[in-house]
Structures are given as C-alpha cells and as structure tokens.
Amino acid sequence: MSTTTSSLSAQAKDILDGVGGADNIASLTHCATRLRFELNDASLANKAALEAVPKVMGAVPQGGSHYQVIVGGDVANVYTAMNNLPEMRERTNSAVKAQQRAKAQGKLPWLDAFFEYLSDSFRPILGVLLGASLVIAFAAVMDALGLVDFRAEVKSPGWQFVDAMWSSVFFFLPVMVAYNAGKKLGIDPWVPAAVMLALFTPNFTGLADHPDAVTTQNALLGSEVTRVDVFGLPMYLPDYNGNVFVPLIMAAIAAVVYKGLLKIIPSAVHMVFVPFFTLLVMIPLTALVIGPFGYALGAWIGTGLAFLNTNAPFVFAIAIPMLYPFLVPLGLHWPLNALMLVNIQTLGYDFIQGPMGVWNFACFGATAAVLAISMREKDNVMRQTSGSALAAGLFGGISEPSLYGIHLRYKRIYPRMLVGCFVGGVTIAILSAPFAGVQTNAFVFTSLLTISVFNPAWVYIIAIAVAFFTSFALIYISDYRTAEEKATAREGAAQSAEPAPAAQEPAAQEPAAEKPAAATRVLAPAAGEIVAMEALDDPAFSTGALGQAVGVIPEAGEGTVVSPVAGTVISVAKTGHAYGIKTADGIEILIHIGIDTVKMKGEGFEPLVAKKQAVTEGTELARVNFAAVKAAGFDPTVITTVVNTKAMAGVADIADGTVGAGDPVLEVTR
Numbered sequence: 001m002s003t004t005t006s007s008l009s010a011q012a013k014d015i016l017d018g019v020g021g022a023d024n025i026a027s028l029t030h031c032a033t034r035l036r037f038e039l040n041d042a043s044l045a046n047k048a049a050l051e052a053v054p055k056v057m058g059a060v061p062q063g064g065s066h067y068q069v070i071v072g073g074d075v076a077n078v079y080t081a082m083n084n085l086p087e088m089r090e091r092t093n094s095a096v097k098a099q100q101r102a103k104a105q106g107k108l109p110w111l112d113a114f115f116e117y118l119s120d121s122f123r124p125i126l127g128v129l130l131g132a133s134l135v136i137a138f139a140a141v142m143d144a145l146g147l148v149d150f151r152a153e154v155k156s157p158g159w160q161f162v163d164a165m166w167s168s169v170f171f172f173l174p175v176m177v178a179y180n181a182g183k184k185l186g187i188d189p190w191v192p193a194a195v196m197l198a199l200f201t202p203n204f205t206g207l208a209d210h211p212d213a214v215t216t217q218n219a220l221l222g223s224e225v226t227r228v229d230v231f232g233l234p235m236y237l238p239d240y241n242g243n244v245f246v247p248l249i250m251a252a253i254a255a256v257v258y259k260g261l262l263k264i265i266p267s268a269v270h271m272v273f274v275p276f277f278t279l280l281v282m283i284p285l286t287a288l289v290i291g292p293f294g295y296a297l298g299a300w301i302g303t304g305l306a307f308l309n310t311n312a313p314f315v316f317a318i319a320i321p322m323l324y325p326f327l328v329p330l331g332l333h334w335p336l337n338a339l340m341l342v343n344i345q346t347l348g349y350d351f352i353q354g355p356m357g358v359w360n361f362a363c364f365g366a367t368a369a370v371l372a373i374s375m376r377e378k379d380n381v382m383r384q385t386s387g388s389a390l391a392a393g394l395f396g397g398i399s400e401p402s403l404y405g406i407h408l409r410y411k412r413i414y415p416r417m418l419v420g421c422f423v424g425g426v427t428i429a430i431l432s433a434p435f436a437g438v439q440t441n442a443f444v445f446t447s448l449l450t451i452s453v454f455n456p457a458w459v460y461i462i463a464i465a466v467a468f469f470t471s472f473a474l475i476y477i478s479d480y481r482t483a484e485e486k487a488t489a490r491e492g493a494a495q496s497a498e499p500a501p502a503a504q505e506p507a508a509q510e511p512a513a514e515k516p517a518a519a520t521r522v523l524a525p526a527a528g529e530i531v532a533m534e535a536l537d538d539p540a541f542s543t544g545a546l547g548q549a550v551g552v553i554p555e556a557g558e559g560t561v562v563s564p565v566a567g568t569v570i571s572v573a574k575t576g577h578a579y580g581i582k583t584a585d586g587i588e589i590l591i592h593i594g595i596d597t598v599k600m601k602g603e604g605f606e607p608l609v610a611k612k613q614a615v616t617e618g619t620e621l622a623r624v625n626f627a628a629v630k631a632a633g634f635d636p637t638v639i640t641t642v643v644n645t646k647a648m649a650g651v652a653d654i655a656d657g658t659v660g661a662g663d664p665v666l667e668v669t670r
Contacts, residue, residue, distance in 0.1 A: 012081035014053045020044030020089040030079040035069040041215040057544025070545045077517030132169035136442040140452040171241040181251035187258040191275050192251040195282045199240050208237045236292040246294035254282045309351045317429035320355035353530035354438025357446035361464035362420030364393040365471035367402040397445025416474035424467025431459040466585040523564040525591050526638045528554040538595045548651035549641035550665045557613045561618040569609050579621050588643040595635040604628035
C-alpha cells in the first residue's frame with residue numbers, strides 16, 4: 001500500500017471517528033467539495049477533532065441530523081477511502097442483504113413489504129431476546145445438574161427472581177413489537193406501545209376475576225377462555241403475554257388511523273389530538289376484535305404446524321434446515337421465529353427450533369472451515385473476519401456475521417453448506433421420530449450455550465454435530481474459493497509481504513533564491529452584484545473554510561457561467577452546479593453555482609465542459625437557468641473561491657458593487 005493511500009485511509013478513519021463512527025451514519029454522500037452526512041445523533045460529531053484532520057478544511061453542522069465536512073477537490077478520493085474502511089464495509093452487510101432481497105422482488109411487492117415489516121419489528125430487540133435466551137440456558141443447566149427445580153410450582157424467592165430476569169422480555173414482548181412496528185410504519189411508536197400496554201394493566205387483566213366474567217370452552221380460540229361484557233359487547237380475555245401476532249396486526253391498523261387523523265386534524269394540535277383519538281379508537285378495537293383474532297390466528301397456525309410435525313415429521317425436520325439458508329439472507333425467517341413464540345404460548349412447547357439448530361450449526365461449520373483455511377494460509381484478514389463470526393455463532397447463535405461477512409461473498413460455500421443442512425436434517429428426522437421431534441419450552445438462540453433446553457438433548461447434539469462437521473469437512477477439503485479467488489489472495493499476500501523500499505536521503509539542495517511574488521487575477525464568472533465572503537449564506541464559504549471567496553448575484557433568467565482563469569478542469573459535479581479548475585502555476589479555483597443547489601439534482605444546469613479539458617479566461621463552463629434556481633427556493637449566488645488559499649502568499653478581494661463577466665474580483669499572490 002502506498003504512503004499516499006495509507007495516509008488517506010488514516011485521515012478517512014479520523015473523519016469517521018469525528019462524526020461518531022460508522023454506526024452513527026444514517027447516510028453519506030458527497031458533492032464537489034464536501035462530505036454530506038446524515039447522522040443518527042448529530043451531538044456525537046466532534047467539530048474540533050474533524051477540523052484537526054489535515055484533509056478537512058472545515059466542519060459545518062447543518063441543523064437537525066445533517067452535517068457537512070469540507071474537504072475540497074479531493075472529496076471523491078476521501079469518500080472512496082471512507083467507504084473502504086472495515087467499519088464502513090461492515091455496514092455493507094445490509095447492502096448485501098438488500099441485494100439478496102432485490103432478487104426476490106418484483107412480482108409481489110406487497111409481500112416484500114410485509115416481510116420487511118416483520119423483520120424490522122423484531123430486529124431491534126434481537127439483543128434482549130438473546131440476553132433472555134442465555135438466562136434461560138443458564139436456568140436449564142442448573143436444572144439439568146439437579147441444583148434447582150425450575151419446573152417446581154413454588155421456588156425460593158431468589159430463583160423466582162431469576163425467572164423474572166428472562167420472562168420480563170417475553171411477557172412484554174408484544175409491547176416491544178408494537179413499538180418497533182409503529183416506528184417502521186412512520187407513526188409515533190409510543191402510541192401502538194400504549195395500546196398493548198392497556199392489555200397488560202391490572203384493570204384489564206383483573207376483568208377475568210370480575211363477578212360478571214364467564215369462563216367457557218371457546219371454539220374461535222380453540223381453548224378455554226374467559227369472557228366479560230363491556231358496555232354490552234362481549235370481550236374475550238386471553239393471555240396476551242408473549243403474543244406477537246396481535247401487536248403486528250394492531251400497529252398496521254393504528255398506522256392507518258394515525259395517518260388519517262394527521263390529514264384531518266389541524267397541525268397546531270397534532271401533538272394532543274392525534275394520539276388521543278388513535279388511542280380512543282385502537283384500545284377498544286384491539287381488546288374487542290384484533291386481540292382475540294390475533295390470538296386465535298396464532299393458535300390455528302401453531303396447531304396446524306404441530307399436526308404437520310406429528311404426521312410428517314421426517315419431511316418437516318428436513319424442510320426447516322433446508323429453508324433457513326434462503327430465508328435468513330432475505331430477512332424472511334421472522335415469520336417462523338414468530339411462530340416459535342406462538343407455539344410456546346399456545347402449545348406450551350416449540351418443535352421448530354430443534355431443526356433450525358441444524359441449519360445454524362451447518363452455517364457455523366462452514367465458517368469454522370474458512371477460519372481453519374485462513375489460519376493455515378496465514379490470511380490475517382479472513383482469520384479475523386471468520387473468527388469473530390464463528391464466536392458470534394457458537395456462543396450467541398447469530399448467523400448473520402457469517403452469512404454477510406463470508407458465505408454470500410464466496411459462491412462455493414452455499415452448495416457445501418446445504419449438504420450439511422440436509423445430512424443434519426435427515427439425522428434429526430430419524431433419531432427424533434420416536435419422540436415426536438426435538439422440542440423446547442423456551443425461545444432461545446441455537447448456540448452451544450443453549451443446548452440444554454432441547455429434549456431429547458442427545459438427539460439434538462448428534463444432529464447439530466453432524467451438520468457442523470459435514471459442512472466443515474466439505475469446505476476445508478475443497479476450499480471456499482475458486483481458483484481465480486485463490487490466485488488473487490496469493491498475490492495480495494505476496495505484495496503485503498514485500499519489504500517496503502528503504503527511505504532515500506534527500507539530495508542536498510542549494511538554498512533557493514527568493515523570487516518576487518507573482519500575482520494572478522481571478523475574474524468574475526458571471527455579471528451581477530458582488531457579495532463579500534462574510535456575507536455569503538453558506539458557512540462553508542463565509543467562514544473561509546474553502547478558501548478566500550467572493551460571490552456574484554447573477555441577473556435573473558437563463559445565463560452562462562464562464563471560467564475565471566485559464567487552466568485545466570479538474571472536477572465537474574454530476575449535477576452541473578460546481579466546477580474545479582487548476583491553473584498552470586498551481587492555483588486551484590472552485591466555481592460553485594448557487595447555495596445548496598446540489599439538491600436540484602442537475603435540473604436547470606447544463607455543463608459545457610468536461611474533466612481534463614483545457615479552458616481559457618471566459619470559456620463557457622455551464623448554462624444555468626437562474627430563474628429555475630430561484631423558483632426552487634435556492635440562493636443563485638455564483639461563488640468563486642481559491643481552494644488552496646493557505647498555500648498562497650495572499651488572496652485579496654478587489655471588487656465591490658456591480659461587475660461584468662470577466663471583470664477582476666480576486667487577486668492571488670503566490
């Protein structure tokens with residue numbers, strides 16, 4: 001790697017740290033001179049640290065979540081260097097996922113939106129679900145060792161408190177799902193959360209003990225349920241803790257109500273009356289209709305899958321691990337995960353997680369093989385990638401780091417991993433046939449730490465071991481790369497192993513004789529009224545962060561912007577609003593047409609020159625519809641700045657009042 005590239009990467013890393021890291025970036029683009037960030041939390045940006053980076057000319061908060069880091073003419077290279085940083089490449093996992101999803105999109109876009117809704121309603125709570133599953137695993141180990149009976153009706157206060165540590169997550173899971181679903185649908189997420197919380201209050205749950213309540217065997221819900229009349233309407237009172245169907249259905253309807261109210265209620269009172277009327281409609285509707293329906297829907301689906309598992313266990317046990325490798329990359333696995341929770345709530349046990357564990361360990365076996373190969377070949381980059389992914393899998397049950405970091409990038413992995421899924425699926429199907437499948441009464445992430453929650457455990461252990469070592473052996477023996485990929489890897493390793501050339505002593509030089517300062521005049525790119533740098537309505541220019549500048553407010557209508565100097569065009573913005581020119585003696589000039597006009601996406605701008613083109617003073621750079629710029633609500637001021645002002649002996653503003661195109665506006669002394 002060259003010194004220049006290394007330095008650029010280091011500075012890109014400093015910029016990334018200065019804006020709060022990769023996780024703080026919602027989006028990143030660039031224009032002709034600056035990196036444009038949309039940050040998740042703008043308060044994390046460190047202006048002083050950013051401006052200490054040599055490449056950075058200034059850092060400008062834009063209000064809200066937007067932030068600009070001014071780089072100058074090298075912005076495209078800095079942008080590329082930032083996106084090549086490992087932290088930013090981690091963010092591309094979501095891009096890989098999006099590409100995989102895109103392959104499945106097109107014919108049924110509503111179905112894609114539905115799965116995305118499911119995925120985003122669960123994804124933010126993965127951490128607490130994983131944490132709760134590990135507490136369950138700990139409890140199961142303690143139970144297996146005979147240290148405590150976690151199935152006892154009465155436990156000691158201490159162990160009862162341990163139950164609270166994990167059951168809190170699943171008890172209030174409907175509230176968390178409702179919040180995430182509301183956020184995904186673009187409404188105040190606390191509104192659907194409050195709807196679900198109403199069903200958890202003592203006032204609601206206490207209705208089951210009211211003298212007017214009646215408990216019967218209900219055909220709709222398929223179980224014994226309590227009913228009470230509320231204002232003359234029958235209200236069923238099932239147990240909603242752990243239910244996921246009810247909040248998903250409720251939030252979707254609440255979003256329609258909420259957005260409808262936004263249209264008809266005056267904006268001045270949105271904050272008060274939109275949530276009020278949404279709650280007024282949705283709490284009764286959920287308690288009377290959506291809740292019982294969602295509970296019944298989950299019960300029906302769970303019963304149907306249990307029937308399939310009982311009557312076709314062999315097919316079921318193989319189908320689950322063979323489906324998951326395709327569902328997870330697309331984010332389509334959450335319906336099955338939701339059904340696991342429904343099974344536990346309605347049946348008291350789940351039978352999907354056992355076969356799903358086969359897929360997970362086939363996945364981890366493939367990652368382990370990649371790790372073993374990378375250690376054998378001393379490939380440090382892949383060793384670190386596969387090692388961290390394997391740790392996340394074996395101890396956390398998380399497959400995404402393996403999938404997006406490795407498996408989806410090397411086409412030889414999936415066919416071999418699928419063999420592991422199939423062989424493991426056949427193993428669990430045969431061995432678990434006498435036991436009606438491998439079951440668990442807890443929702444967990446299938447990892448080494450959660451093996452003890454499955455029954456019979458010995459069947460599960462053998463099946464996941466077969467899946468793991470089958471995938472491992474096939475990939476380790478045949479490699480995960482094609483011949484071309486291996487050759488590329490060897491070349492990269494050879495280049496990185498070459499010693500850096502020894503630094504040469506600089507040749508002794510005679511002291512340079514002082515030269516008289518030379519002056520270059522920069523001309524006005526358009527006719528109009530002069531605006532001093534301090535009066536420009538853009539902090540990037542008015543503060544001098546982009547060098548000494550001057551603006552010209554052009555005459556209205558369609559006009560032409562011309563070159564203020566003779567030189568070579570070094571940059572042309574795709575949107576046609578900015579041009580960089582470098583003179584023969586090294587002065588770098590930026591002509592920026594309008595303020596924030598990058599947002600016009602090229603509308604009204606017609607570039608008349610190309611990058612690397614030689615221009616003279618007065619060469620037409622662009623044809624601009626200034627009337628359209630004004631109509632779009634943007635300031636049409638044409639700004640001319642000497643980007644490398646700091647490298648010059650001096651830059652002076654020599655114009656005021658009104659100028660014509662070609663009149664001197666700046667004088668640069670080298």
